[in-house]
Amino acid sequence: AQKVTQAQTExxxxxKEDVTLDCVYETRDTTYYLFWYKQPPxxxxxxxxxxxxxxxxxxxxGRYSWNFQKSTSSFNFTITAxxxxxxxxxxxxxxxxxxxxxxxxxxxxRLTIIP
Amino acid sequence: xxxxxxxxxxxxxxxxxxxxxxxxQHLGHNAMYWYKQSAKKPxxxxxxxxxxxxxxxxxxxxxxxxxxxxxSHLFLHLHxxxxxxxxxxxxxxxxxxxxxxxxxxxxxxxxxxxx
Numbered sequence: 763a764q765k766v767t768q769a770q771t772e773x774x775x776x777x778k779e780d781v782t783l784d785c786v787y788e789t790r791d792t793t794y795y796l797f798w799y800k801q802p803p804x805x806x807x808x809x810x811x812x813x814x815x816x817x818x819x820x821x822x823x824g825r826y827s828w829n830f831q832k833s834t835s836s837f838n839f840t841i842t843a844x845x846x847x848x849x850x851x852x853x854x855x856x857x858x859x860x861x862x863x864x865x866x867x868x869x870x871x872r873l874t875i876i877p
Numbered sequence: 878x879x880x881x882x883x884x885x886x887x888x889x890x891x892x893x894x895x896x897x898x899x900x901x902q903h904l905g906h907n908a909m910y911w912y913k914q915s916a917k918k919p920x921x922x923x924x925x926x927x928x929x930x931x932x933x934x935x936x937x938x939x940x941x942x943x944x945x946x947x948x949s950h951l952f953l954h955l956h957x958x959x960x961x962x963x964x965x966x967x968x969x970x971x972x973x974x975x976x977x978x979x980x981x982x983x984x985x986x987x988x989x990x991x992x
Contacts (some may be wrong), residue, residue: 764920795978805965806879807983814978852919863908863971863979864933866922 764789767857768868775844776876782804783839783871785854791815793859796830796837801870813837815859841873849875880904881984883968889990890958898953898987900968907973909951910981911943915963926951927973958991965989 775781787796792814799858801808811821813830821828825842842847851872855865881902890896901910911923923931926945939954940962951968965988969981 771917797980799983805967805988806881807967807969807988808879809980812978812980856914857978859978861980863973864910864922864925865920865981869917869919871952 764791764794764858764866765849765854765869766854768852768871770856770871771772771869772872772874773877774874777796777846778843780840780842781873783841783852783854783873785839785857785868787835787837787854790857791858795859797830797855797857797865798837798839799853799855801853803850803861808834810839845876846875849873865866879982880986883966883984883987885987886985887988887990887992890955890982892958892960894958895954895956897955898966898968898989900951900953902949902951902968902970902982902984904970904972904982906970906982907948908971909945909948909961910949910969910971911953912967912969914986916969917946921969924953924969926974955989957990960991963989963991 767786796813798810801807827840829838851870853870854868857865884899908927913921922935923937924943929945944952965986967986968984971979971981
């Protein structure tokens with residue numbers, strides 16, 4: 763069975779600080795995909811990134827970066843120089859590589875950026 | 878705008894009412910999903926439709942009845958709900974529910990309150 767754990771329920775940081783959101787996953791599959799989604803107060807989940815299990819290269823997109831480490835089954839997300847607009851709930855998710863596109867979500871981390 | 882719309886955005890209903898939630902996607906996708914999001918719990922996958930056929934029913938009570946008349950529309954018919962069914966109901970779509978690895982695109986959700 764697949765499982766995603768986001769141990770940090772809520773995080774608050776002052777604007778311009780860096781913040782890292784943790785994600786640990788469990789799966790028996792050798793091939794899988796990992797995702798991060800952002801849920802702003804408006805409700806819809808916004809896709810941020812997808813990572814294939816064979817690609818352990820870290821990725822940077824503007825102020826966002828992701829650290830994928832298969833050895834520790836972690837896929838952590840860092841926001842550099844946080845802004846108030848980054849305030850949202852962030853979800854890490856896992857899906858199989860073949861057969862379906864079902865997502866297993868973590869419980870989410872509520873991030874509050876204090877101006 | 879993710880290309881997935883949901884109506885209504887808010888719904889309050891009594892336990893004896895019958896109502897329906899509607900989801901429409903304008904992305905040309907073939908798979909559609911219903912999720913339930915309750916406070917402090919992971920998003921729970923309820924139903925999956927792929928090419929209009931239901932491929933997943935995640936042990937959802939029969940008081941929730943999905944309908945997928947075509948690949949662009951998904952409904953969730955509600956009857957004799959319980960107060961614990963109050964939650965945010967999210968609809969999502971993805972290109973092909975059988976291939977794996979594609980991100981899902983989410984609607985803004987319907988906030989349901991059962992009195």
